Amino acid sequence: MKDSEEAELCFPQHLNASCSKTMHPPSVSLLIYIALSFISFLTVTLNLLVIISISHFKRLHSPTNILLLSLAVSDCLVGFLISFQIVLTDGCWYLGDIMCAIYFILDYIITTASIGTMVLISVDRYVAICYPLHYSSKVTTERAKMCVSLCWMIAFLCHSLLLKDSLQKPGRYNSCFGECVVVLDYVGGIVDLLLSFIGPVSAILILYVRVFVVVVSQARAMQSHVAAVSLQGSVKITVKKSEMKAAVTLGVVVVVFLMCTCPYFCVILMAEDAAVSASSVTFLLFYFNSTLNPLIYALFYPWFRKSVKLILTLQILKSDSSDAFVM
Template structure:
C-alpha cells in the first residue's frame, strides 16, 4: 500500500527523484480548465475567420492585410498549440517528457516572436502610409511585404533556436526533479531583444503617426472650403488611412497591455520559467492577446463582419464569391 508521501509524488516509483504534487480543489481546477479551454477554442475560431477572409477575397489582398494575415496565423497557432499545452502546464505534474517540454517552449517562442515582429511591420506600414502617403504605393508593395513576412518567421525560428540552444542540447537539464517542465534562458537579454526594443520602436512610430495625423486633421479643417474635387479624393484616402492607423493603434495598445505584466514578472524573478499557477496565469494573459485581435477587427473593420457573415451562411462557397465587394 502506498504511503501518503508516495501518493503525493508525480512518479511514485521514483521516490528519490520525483517531484511532489501540489493539489488544488477540484472545483477550482474545473473552472480553470473550462475557462482556458474556452479561450483557446475562441482564439482558433476567430483567427481562422480572419485567415479565410483575407485569403479568400481578392479585395482584401493588400500589403496591410498581408501583415494582418501573418499576425492571424501566429494567433491561430497560439490557440491551436500553445494554449492547450499551457493548460497542461497548469497541472501539478508534467508527464510528457523533457523533450516535449523543450519543443513546446521552442514552438511558443517562435510564434510569440513572430507576433512581435508582425506588430513592428504593421507600425512601419502605418508610419509610411500617414507620414509619406505620396510614396506609399511605391515603397509598400505586395512583393516587399511577402519578403518581410518570410524574413519575420525565419528570424523567429533562428532566434528561438539560439535562445533555447542549451535546453535543446540536453532536455531537462534544468529540472530539479522528475515531473517538472523547466527551461533556462537569459531573461534580461530576451527582455531587451524581444520586448523593450520592439515596443520602443512601435511606440515611437505611433507617436510620430499621431503627431502627423493631428496636423493633417487641422490642415483639412482650415482649408476644407477651398478644397477642389481632385484634392477631396486625396482627403478621403487620408481619412481611410487615418482610420486604419487608429484601428491598428488599438491592436498595438492591447498587445502592450497583455505582454507587459508577463515580461515584468519574468524580469523580477531571475531567468528560470517554472510551471507555477501564477506564471501560468500570466502566460495566459499574454496569449489572450491572440484572442483579442480578431475581436478588435470585428468592432473596427466592416469587411471582417461581412466576411464572417458570408462564411457562416456558406455563401463563400458560391461561384465568384472571391470577387464580392466588401469595402
C-alpha cells in the same frame, strides 16, 4: 496516509524525485479547464476566420492584409499552444522533457513572429499615413511577403540558437519529475528581451508618436477647411478620417500589447536568472494577446464582418465566391 501523500505527487513511482501537484478544489480545477479551453477555442476560431477571409477573397490580397495574415497564423498557432496549459491544470507536466523543450522553442518562435508582425503592421501604417504618395510604390504585396518571411526566419533562427541547450539536454534544469522549465543564460536573456520586447515596443511607440503628430496636424488643417465644399476638400476629409481611424487602432494595439506582455517581461527582469516555467500565470496573459489581436485588427475593418458572414453562411463554397466584393 501514504495513499494521500502519493496522490499529491505528479509521479508517485518517483517518491523522492517527483514534483508535488498543485491541489485545487474540484470546482476551481473545472473552472480553470473550462476557461483555458474557451480561450484556446476562441483564439483558434477568430484567427482561422481571418486566415480564411484573407486567403480566399482576392480583393483582400493587399500588402496590409498579408501582414494581417501572418499575424493571424502566428496567433492561431498560439491558440494551439494554450491547449498545453490545460495539461498543467494540476501543475504537472506529463509529456516528457523533450516535448517540454519543443514546446518552449515553438512558443518563443511563434510569439516573437507575432510581435515582429505587429511591428511590420506599424511600419505599414506609418508609411501609409506619413508618406501616402509613395505608399503604393514602396509597399507592395511582394515586399510584404518578403518581410513576413524574414520575420519568421529571424524568429526561428534566434530562438533555436538561444534554446539549443534545452533541446540538446532536455530537462537539465528541472528540479523534479513533472516540471517543465527552460533557462536562458544572461546574454541569451538580454537578446530575447531586446528581440521580443524592448526593440518591438520602442519601434511601435516611435512610429505611433510620428503617426499621431501627422494625424493631429492634418486634423487641424481639416478644421481650417471644414467649410469647403469642393470635391477636393471632400476627398481630403475622407482621407483624414481613415488616417485617424488607423491611428486609434494602432493606439489600442500598443496599449493592449503592453498590458499583456509587460507582466511577463517584468517577471523575467526581476528573476535572478531567466528561468521560465510553463505553468506561469504571466505566460497565459502573454498568450491572451493573441486572442485579442484578431478583435483589434480585424474587427475594426468592415470587410472582416462581410467575409465572416459569407464564411458562416457557406457562401464561400460557390465557384465565384473568391471574386466577391467584400471591401
